Amino acid sequence: MKLTVVGGGSTYTPELVDGFARLRDQLPIDELWLVDPDPVRRELVGGVARRMFAHAGHPGTIHVTDDVVAGVTDADAVMFQLRIGGQAARQQDETWPHEACCIGQETTGPGGFAKALRTVPVVLEYAELVRKHAKPDAWIVDFTNPVGIVTRALLEAGHRAVGLCNVAIGFQRRFAKEFGVAPDHVRLDHVGLNHLTWERGVHVTGADGVERDVLPDLLAPDTGALDRMAESVHMSRDLIRLQHAVPSYYLRYFYSHDTVLQEQLHEPTRAEAVMETERALLAKYADESVVTKPAELEQRGGAYYSEAAIDVLSSILGDRGDVQVLNVRNDGTFPFLPDDHVIEVPARVTRQAITPLPVSPLAPDMVGLVSHVAGYERLALDAAVHGGRDRVLRAMWAHPLVGQVDKAEQLTDLLLAANAEHIPWARSEQVTWAG
Structure with a gap:
C-alpha cells in the first residue's frame, strides 16, 4: 500500500507516523510519501519519521x-494537511479581525474565511494531480481546515474525498475516561457542521454488553459531571443543560463571542504559541537520538489525529463498512440543507462510498445556527473558487459573527490586504484596501 501525505513537512506528521507504526496491522503501509515544498521541514520531519x-x-x-x-503517482490514498502561508498567515487570521471588533480564529469567522480563500484553489490543483496520477479508486482524506468548505470543494469537483476532524474522537476519548470504558465502547450522536457540532447522545456499552445513553448522567446537576463537561468546553453548565447536548469548543465563538474577543485582545495568539512549540519540535526532529514521538507534540494540537486518520483509511481501504464521524455530503440527512452541502455526522464507510446515517431532527436553535453558517459556507466557497471582491463581501456579510454591512466592508478590505500574497486575483484587480 502506498499512502501519500501532501503537507508532509507539517510538525503534525510524526503524530501520524507514530500511529502508523503502532497500528501497522490495521493499516499495512509499504510506502509512505511525505510531500512538502519546504526543504528544511521536509528533511527534518522525514528524518525523524x-x-x-x-x-x-x-x-x-x-x-x-x-x-x-x-x-501521488499510484497512491492508494492521499491525505491533505496543508497550511497555505504557514503560521505567519495564521497569526494574521487571529489578529486583523480585531480591528473590526470580531474574533480572530483560523477556522471560523473572518480569519477562517481568509484561510478558505487561500486554501481551496491550491487543494483543487493538487486534487487534479491525484485524479490524474493516483490509482483510479484512490481516496482523498482532507484534514485541511476549514474542513467543511474544503471537502465540499473537492466533492463538487468530482473527487473521491472525505473530510476528517478530531473533535468527535476527542469527545469519544473524553467520555470513555469519564465512564471507565474503552473508547470503542462509546458511540456518539454527533451532529452539525465542521467545528459547529453537538453531542446529543453518548451511548456506552457496559461490561454486560448492553448499550445505553449516558448523556442524562452527564447532565445530572448533582454528580459533578456537568461541571467537568462545562469546564472542558469552556461554556456554562446552563447552556449545556438547556440544549440537552454537549457543544464543541468551537461553539464558544458564537455563544460567548464578546467574552472570547476580550480574552484575545489581552492574551498571546494561539499562532504564537504554536510557533514556539514548532521551534521546539523541529529542534527535536533534528536530533538523531529522537526515535519516538516527542512529548512536545501534545502541545501542538490535533489530539488523536493519528487514530482518526488510521480509522478512516483502514475502513476505506479494508472496505470494513463500519461507522465513523466524518464530513460528508448531506444527501437529505438535514432536510433544511441542500443535498450537496457537507455536514459532520456518523457515516458508514466502504471502499466505494461513505454514506451519512439518519439522524433525529435538530432542535430549532441548532437548525437556525447551522442554516446560517451553511449559507455563509456556500458563499465562501463561491468566492474561493471564482474570486472577486463582491463575492468576498457577500460571504463576509453572511457570516453570523459579522452580519453588518459596514463591518463586512471593513473586514473584507482587511482580509484582502492581509492576504494579497496568497490570493492572485486580488493582486490582479489592484484593489485599494483600507487599513
Missing part, C-alpha cells in the same frame, strides 16, 4: 519529496 519506523520495526519505506506528481 524514518527513525520512528526503524525503531518500531516497521518494514515500510518513507520517501520525502517536493514533487507532488511523484508523491
